[in-house]
Amino acid sequence: MPALRFNHMELTLPAGALARDRDAIIAFYGEVFGFDAIDVPLFDTSGLLLRTDTETSQFLLPIWFDIQVNEYDKGTAPQKSWIYR
Numbered sequence: 001m002p003a004l005r006f007n008h009m010e011l012t013l014p015a016g017a018l019a020r021d022r023d024a025i026i027a028f029y030g031e032v033f034g035f036d037a038i039d040v041p042l043f044d045t046s047g048l049l050l051r052t053d054t055e056t057s058q059f060l061l062p063i064w065f066d067i068q069v070n071e072y073d074k075g076t077a078p079q080k081s082w083i084y085r
Contacts, residue, residue, distance in 0.1 A: 011050075011062040018048060018062055025062060026050070035060070 018025065025048070029035040035050040042063070052058040
């Protein structure tokens with residue numbers, strides 16, 4: 001059976017969990033999967049990246065999901081500019 005291979009995965013955490021449990025998250029993924037933890041620029045802050053190798057060919061990015069979500073007041077959201085086919 002071939003080894004498991006992935007490119008990247010996002011690990012969604014509850015708000016505040018990464019700041020509160022950062023050391024435990026790093027320890028768990030390091031001990032169980034052998035991942036290395038590094039800090040990376042992420043928007044206007046620094047993010048945690050858990051990687052499998054020094055080339056960062058496979059990695060997990062633990063974030064709080066809302067960092068990706070733009071919220072608009074009702075009626076002010078931009079028009080949809082994509083079409084699902």
